[in-house]
Amino acid sequence: MTVMTKSPEQSPPTDRPKRSARFATGFVLSAPVVLGYCTYVMFSGPTEISLGGVSLVMLLWLMFLRVPVGIALAVVGLIGLWAVTGTTTGAINSLHEVAWSSTSSWTLSVIPMFVLMGLLLERSGLGADIYSAVRAIVGRTPAGLAVSTNFAGAAMGAASGSTTGIVYSLGRTGIPEMVKAGYDKRFAAGALMMAGTGGQLIPPSILLVIYAGIAQVPVGQQLMAGMLPGILLHVAYAIAMVALVLLIPRLAPSVKGQRQPIGPRLRASLGIWPVLVLVGVVLGGLYLGVFTPTEAGAFGAVAAGLMVLVTKGFGTLRESIGGATRETVITSGSIFLIIIGGHIFGRFMAVSGIPRVFSEYLENADTGPIGFMLLVLVLYLVLGTFMDPVPMMLITVPILLPIGMSLGVDPIVFGVFAVLMGELAVLTPPVGILVYIVHRIARDSGVKMSLGEVFQGIAWFYPITIAFALTIVFFPEYVLWLPGLMK
Secondary structure, eight states: OOOOOOTTTTTTTHHHHHHHHHHHHHHHHHHHHHHHHHHHTTTTTTOHHHHHHHHHHHHHHHHHHHHHHHHHHHHHHHHHHHHHSSSOOOOHHHHHHHHHTTTGGGGGGGGHHHHHHHHHHHHHHHHHHHHHHHHHTTSTTTTHHHHHHHHHHHHTTTTOHHHHHHHHHHHHHHHHHHHHHHHOHHHHHHHHHHHGGGGGGGOOOOHHHHHHHHHHHHHHHHHHHHHHHHHHHHHHHHHHHHHHHHHHHHGSSOOOOOOHHHHHHHHGGGGHHHHHHHHHHHHHHHHHHHSSSHHHHHHHHHHHHEEEEEEOOOHHHHHHHHHHHHHHHHHHHHHHHHHHHHHHHHHHHHHHHHHHHHHHHHHHHOOOOHHHHHHHHHHHHHTTTTHHHHHHHHHHHHHHHHHHHTTTTTTTHHHHHHHHHHHHTTSSSOHHHHHOOOOHHHHHTTTTOOOOHHHHHHHHTTHHHHHHHHHHHHOGGGGHHHHHHOO
């Protein structure tokens, strides 16, 4: 049977928005039916598998309705606890207990300090100075601006724990500069997104801190475990960028004839010193055992404020600190709300027996540690299509980590692996929140770039990230090298 369709030229320009609006309206109107049916199934005594499936459908539906992730996790967890225990007492007690116990951990107290440190650098303009310094150092390599953006992301990852903050800081300067210089728009967008991705492995990393709190492993060792993989990942991205430009010259302009005097380049490269100071304070203190992670975060935030004062003056510090403090409270509150919801949902999972069924399946399959990690890689790639890193870790780590440890997987290695796969989640369609951020940055910067072109920019680098994740699976020893040297 032949289906007649209209060509793009025949379709009125308003058709797509109307179809999207109709779809969204239908999705919202169907929500009470779907959520009501899921609740009914929960209370009808299902098996562990069907209970897990129904709770996942309910959770995803709430997320698609743009209910905040923490609230969605908590709602599904509380309803599930009520259904499994047959009484509201367990759900109410969990709400009272988890709200305090999950966020009062000393491990998590480092989060506001890391957030404040990164926001001070971003709002004061030091991020742009760091970008200029890295550009002066490596800017004359093939794909020099892309490589500069990549290593600037690594440098800012060592000074800030926020992927979004790194992309915002680099994107406002990097994308217009690359497009103006003649770079392919897709290549420029991909280079920017990869610069933010590897940054979450380099301490201070909020995701690694959150994982350490879930897994109950030492925060200092977990942070240091991400250092070497994070650096190597950025080196792999840089090599790939140079190779791509050599193979496909149209992606970037030639560097011939772009010589700059050595004096200005040396002066610009001195702008890298704030990163070196923060690395010395935060990582040096952790490595030598001088600071606890929370103390390292506090000293790092103070050092960031002093660097803004020295380089930008008191006026810039005064303007930056108010907005940075306010945004730190908002960001930290959002993270803690997600943690509370994740712990409630995790308690429901434990009571329901779903982890036991999953554990028995893996034990009967006799996958071994490598097979288990490969299964987790596939699972995370699927979850990344509709879930952000933090809720993904909060849902999966309590279930997967005990199984992995029983198979011989080191929890610190698993943490680095989970964070790397979580960073892929912010790039994977259809959610890919970082993709939408880069698209917005390009549009605000006056660069005409479609959302599809931004997604295409990932295609060159996505396989590299997966291949790098496989190195953690097959060669976990290098992840543990730095933590093993800590005092």
